Amino acid sequence: MKTISSLALAAALALSAFGAQAQDNVVKVGVTRYTTHSKTNGVSGIGVPPGADAETGDATTVIFVYERLFTPQVGLEFVLGIPPTIKAKATGSVAFLGDNVLSAKNLAPTLFLNYHFFAPGDTLRPYIGAGINYTKFTNVKSSLASDVKLGDSTGLALQAGINYAITKDLGLFASVAKLDVKSKLVASGASVLTTTIDFRPIVYSAGLSYQF
Amino acid sequence: MRAFRSLSPWVFSALLLAACGGGDPSVPGTGSPSGAPTTKGSFTAVVSFGDSLSDIGAYAPATSLAGNGSAPYFGGKFTTNETSTGAPDANPLGKVRVENVAASLGIVVTPAEVGFDGVSVKCPAAAVPALAGTCTAYGQGGSRVTDPNGIGHNPVNGKGALTVPVVTQIANHLARFTSFKDTDLIFVWGGSNDLLTQFGIFLAAAAQIQADAAAGKLTADQANQALFAAQTTAQAAMKVAAQELVTDIRTQILAKGGKYVAVMTLGDAAGTPSAQPLPVALKPVLTSLSQIFNLWLRDGLAGQSVQIIDTFTLFSDISANPAKYGFLNITTPACDIAKISAVTGGAVTTGSSLFCNATPGAPYNGLTAGADVTTWFFADDVHPTTGGHKAWSDIFTAQLKSFGWI
Numbered sequence: 001m002k003t004i005s006s007l008a009l010a011a012a013l014a015l016s017a018f019g020a021q022a023q024d025n026v027v028k029v030g031v032t033r034y035t036t037h038s039k040t041n042g043v044s045g046i047g048v049p050p051g052a053d054a055e056t057g058d059a060t061t062v063i064f065v066y067e068r069l070f071t072p073q074v075g076l077e078f079v080l081g082i083p084p085t086i087k088a089k090a091t092g093s094v095a096f097l098g099d100n101v102l103s104a105k106n107l108a109p110t111l112f113l114n115y116h117f118f119a120p121g122d123t124l125r126p127y128i129g130a131g132i133n134y135t136k137f138t139n140v141k142s143s144l145a146s147d148v149k150l151g152d153s154t155g156l157a158l159q160a161g162i163n164y165a166i167t168k169d170l171g172l173f174a175s176v177a178k179l180d181v182k183s184k185l186v187a188s189g190a191s192v193l194t195t196t197i198d199f200r201p202i203v204y205s206a207g208l209s210y211q212f
Numbered sequence: 213m214r215a216f217r218s219l220s221p222w223v224f225s226a227l228l229l230a231a232c233g234g235g236d237p238s239v240p241g242t243g244s245p246s247g248a249p250t251t252k253g254s255f256t257a258v259v260s261f262g263d264s265l266s267d268i269g270a271y272a273p274a275t276s277l278a279g280n281g282s283a284p285y286f287g288g289k290f291t292t293n294e295t296s297t298g299a300p301d302a303n304p305l306g307k308v309r310v311e312n313v314a315a316s317l318g319i320v321v322t323p324a325e326v327g328f329d330g331v332s333v334k335c336p337a338a339a340v341p342a343l344a345g346t347c348t349a350y351g352q353g354g355s356r357v358t359d360p361n362g363i364g365h366n367p368v369n370g371k372g373a374l375t376v377p378v379v380t381q382i383a384n385h386l387a388r389f390t391s392f393k394d395t396d397l398i399f400v401w402g403g404s405n406d407l408l409t410q411f412g413i414f415l416a417a418a419a420q421i422q423a424d425a426a427a428g429k430l431t432a433d434q435a436n437q438a439l440f441a442a443q444t445t446a447q448a449a450m451k452v453a454a455q456e457l458v459t460d461i462r463t464q465i466l467a468k469g470g471k472y473v474a475v476m477t478l479g480d481a482a483g484t485p486s487a488q489p490l491p492v493a494l495k496p497v498l499t500s501l502s503q504i505f506n507l508w509l510r511d512g513l514a515g516q517s518v519q520i521i522d523t524f525t526l527f528s529d530i531s532a533n534p535a536k537y538g539f540l541n542i543t544t545p546a547c548d549i550a551k552i553s554a555v556t557g558g559a560v561t562t563g564s565s566l567f568c569n570a571t572p573g574a575p576y577n578g579l580t581a582g583a584d585v586t587t588w589f590f591a592d593d594v595h596p597t598t599g600g601h602k603a604w605s606d607i608f609t610a611q612l613k614s615f616g617w618i
Contacts, residue, residue: 046447046500046503046504047443047447047496047497047500047503047504049496094440096432096436096437097437097440098437144444149238151238184238186238186240188240189444189448190444190445190447190448190450190451190504191444191447191500191504191507192239192240192241194239
């Protein structure tokens, strides 16, 4: 939370320092493939056989992006997607429990401070960004427990992308981002299962951008 | 000021933790009780609720030497028994934990209800007016938390064990004594027979699943899923039992004046001789049923003014270090199945210690050759010898001391 507020503060300072320029707003809409490479610290709980584990799956969703450019190179970008449903399958000694032991929607607003290479007007402009991701899990459900909670996660976000200008305003973008998303799971049914899931998502996005 | 300011969030979170009984509020069962007395009680009664582990002779008439329900009795408690008249006496043989703890406090305690086969007498000690207030040992072998049809009770004709459930035992105490008193030392140890019942249901289901799998009716995955489901069903039932017990403790004991209340967790049944014939793979299921019960017991008692005596941990220590408690044998029942069958004319084939007499030389002595009731822990497949009860008594006394109650 501290990081979020200092980032916001930095953004506000940047805004006031640089003032408005021509074409300093960018909106994007795109399709995102949210691929997870999850690891847990093992599922623990009474009655859980040794070696029980779970693995999260991938999801596809639509994202909306707004970037405010403070200089021709530096911008602050806010990314918000329609929360996709992430499912988890049982693995290890409990693989027999199947492919859908947990599902949750993840609302994952992400803030990046981007650096754009080359100059405005160039056809291809790569960019890199670093920032912060906040992930909140909603609609958490499990066939194994009546009450499941997945904790919120705040973590580092890194991305690299490229923008291809079709016209002065309109373009195509593609990006890949790595997020740090860790969440503590507490599933209470007859027993109480706990684990910490490190989702380790790599997010591939592509879509349209519009600059004004 | 600076120190105060930087400290205050910690103080605040400590207060919050204390308020909710500590632990991680997001994880059920990690909290602790709080607010139980920390000062010595002036006890005049030991009020004990539970099952065979707290039974001080409810079924003595079933062991009538004359066979007509009248004294003398050759058994009557779930331990290695003395021959008795059913009246309190000083003989250490056949003494069980509730009696030992009471005796160490100079308190006389007698069974709240005595009978068998549908016939029973409440507070038989009241025949001696001076003892009318002593019949506060409610534990009965086979009793469950809320289900009146406990183990050994025939639900069709009401014969066999009485198995008055723990919640009814508590209600009976309130009916007789109106409320709990500050001078009552209260013990609640229920759930063992719910565990044995649920595990029995699980075992039957598991046997069917294994048979179906062997016959090719189920794939390995389907069999595992079915076993998992059967295990979950048993666990869910243990959760219900624990929550029902907690509700009753809160609304019928604590809310009715109970001040010095000790609640016991369930020990690990997998550490008893009863679990020895089980396939290795099923023992963890048995253990998990105790743990599930204990988890929800703790969860419900978090922040409640009781003390928990964690017999799960305590029994695990006895199992792992028998010599520390003076035991040479913690695996073999001291009572002989064949002898008990002979003594009961073939009526009791389980070797139940209820019918196990340890009087040396008695023709109805049921001990295994070479068994020693002080150095062997188990009388039968789940119940302690008098030596086992003595160990429990010492442990309970130490716990009461650690609470500051005695």
